[in-house]
Amino acid sequence: VTAHDVRPTWTGRVRQRSVAALPPERLLPDTQPVYVASWIYVFGVLTLAAFVVILASGAVLAFAGPAWWHGSSFGRYVNSMHLWSTELFFFFMVVHLWGKFFMAAWRGRRALTWVTGAVAFLVSIATAFTGYLTQQNLDSQWIGTQAKDGLNASGVGSFFNPLNYGQMLMWHVVLLPLLVALLVGGHILLVRRRGVCPPLPAKPPAATRRASTR
């Protein structure tokens, strides 16, 4: 019996397909195209850096608990760090989104990259929303009451109750961050697979130019 006669296991098939789709030199490249040397290409990784700070500060908050982050100065500091890293996360992500939108970054079979980024943006909004609901102050009560009316009107009120503090806390610290992390991870792998989208050409291609002058 030779190695060719042995049918590979499912793990072997997954490895073969993964390496074929994303070889190591493309997953962790040595170089990048010259057009990446622009400030507008920096905001994706800035968003990712802010996301790491959010996860780290959130882990500290989850470890110590609400009494700590409300009642001690260092707890309030970490709580503030969690808030401001979220503000920066959205700030950088919006600039990243604008840059990619005006670049038509879905070109070159990058539609799924664009879609995962857009969905990650929407899920991030839901994650931040549940974070506001867990502040345990008048703001969170007001936001929760208003959101409850809106969600009831949309028909999903029986599944997603912003007035249920325990449910919102669990969604905020487990389910939604996991979903965001999966989407962001898939987004990055797709960027590696398809490559960073080049900027739009300064002049239209010759064929298009000829057609437009007729």
Place this chain on the structure above:
Amino acid sequence: VRRAIEAGVEPAEEIPVRTAPATAHDLPPELISRRDGLCGEAAGGYRASSDGRGREGSDRCEMLAFTSTAFPIVGSLFSLNGRPRYIHEGWFLISVANLTVILLMIGVFVLALVLPFPHDEAPTPEAPSPEVGP
């Protein structure tokens, strides 16, 4: 309240009610005494209030006193403890804070397009893009 009723006293008179400090007026005197030096008497800062319950001062001094006592490491440059301000014109309504963030994002976006990116002295070979095209 139940214990007060059982003891035969009026709850409102016997039970102290504590609330979170909203301004420097509500802070304990020992905390206010550690206020920022900018709010001293020479700077027109605090003085005893007429009713003797606290101290009076400018809004900036209140903000400094509150941030420097509640958050001794970092005090905010802007008072975030007051009532938010809004811009309202007909159907258009937005808070000043949100408008500031939006304008900052637009500014950063434009700067990212026009500012030159620092380059290495040695030229970097152009790596081919895996799949480029419409």
